Amino acid sequence: xxxxxxxxxxxxxxxxxxxxxxxxxxxxxxDYFLWYKKYPAEGPxxxxxxxxxKDKNExxxxxxxxxxxxxxxxxxxxxxxxxxxxxxxxxxxxxxxQGNLIFGKGTKLSVKP
Amino acid sequence: NAGVMQNPRHLVRRRGQEAxxxxxxxxxxxxxxxxxxxxxxxxxxxxxxxxxxxxxxxGMPKERFSAEFPKEGPSILRIQQVVRGDSAAxxxxxxxxxxxxxxFGPGTRLLVL
Numbered sequence: 404x405x406x407x408x409x410x411x412x413x414x415x416x417x418x419x420x421x422x423x424x425x426x427x428x429x430x431x432x433x434d435y436f437l438w439y440k441k442y443p444a445e446g447p448x449x450x451x452x453x454x455x456x457k458d459k460n461e462x463x464x465x466x467x468x469x470x471x472x473x474x475x476x477x478x479x480x481x482x483x484x485x486x487x488x489x490x491x492x493x494x495x496x497x498x499x500x501q502g503n504l505i506f507g508k509g510t511k512l513s514v515k516p
Numbered sequence: 517n518a519g520v521m522q523n524p525r526h527l528v529r530r531r532g533q534e535a536x537x538x539x540x541x542x543x544x545x546x547x548x549x550x551x552x553x554x555x556x557x558x559x560x561x562x563x564x565x566x567x568x569x570x571x572x573x574x575g576m577p578k579e580r581f582s583a584e585f586p587k588e589g590p591s592i593l594r595i596q597q598v599v600r601g602d603s604a605a606x607x608x609x610x611x612x613x614x615x616x617x618x619x620f621g622p623g624t625r626l627l628v629l
Contacts (some may be wrong), residue, residue, distance in 0.1 A: 407558070409558075424596050428609060437617075439620075444524075444564075444622070444623075445622055445623075446520070446607050446620035446622045447559070447607070447610075447620045448620070449617050449618070449619065449620075452617070485563065492558060492559070494559075499614075499615040500614055500615055501572075501614070502549050502561075502564035502571065502572060502611075502614050502618075503561045503564065503572055503574065503575070504549075504551075505561065505571050506551075506558035506559040506560070507558050508556070508557055508558045509558055516625065
């Protein structure tokens with residue numbers, strides 16, 4: 404039973420345009436969300452996080468939006484660069500004091516030059 | 517500041533053998549987490565340890581798997597009598613505190629023949 408769902412296995416975007424990666428969750432008890440980026444043969448790298456008390460968090464080219472009523476979050480990358488090509492994982496936890504992160508299956512982003 | 521170190525990076529075992537995976541957290545981090553990633557899947561939480569203590573092992577299989585994080589030395593994930601279904605990438609993460617960001621190592625890819 405997938406509690407965190409990334410329904411698009413892959414996404415292709417032109418360099419310079421916006422990339423939008425989506426994530427849905429089923430457990431209304433989740434209150435902390437993260438995005439990780441992963442290159443092949445490497446471990447996930449932390450990108451950005453958001454607490455459920457916020458609806459937006461921005462860090463440079465990366466912005467995460469949270470819609471609690473829809474149980475949906477998205478990661479926007481603007482502008483997209485070829486180096487952003489990687490697998491992006493959405494993760495959630497019940498609280499920041501819990502170490503158990505629940506991951507989605509990931510979305511493979513390809514940014515074309 | 518060195519990141520999370522895992523060794524070996526690749527491990528091949530025959531069915532019935534034991535696998536030992538090691539994780540050295542980042543300097544100053546006393547919280548360690550182990551995750552497993554099966555092919556085409558997201559990361560699945562296994563266990564969360566703090567120095568000498570298991571805090572949450574809700575994701576650990578009940579048999580053959582054990583984890584420790586001794587006062588001195590790396591954290592060890594031990595798999596006894598491995599089976600083909602144990603073939604996966606095993607990632608370790610560490611954090612300064614449980615509410616801090618988890619930083620991942622490069623993973624150990626276990627192949628059971």
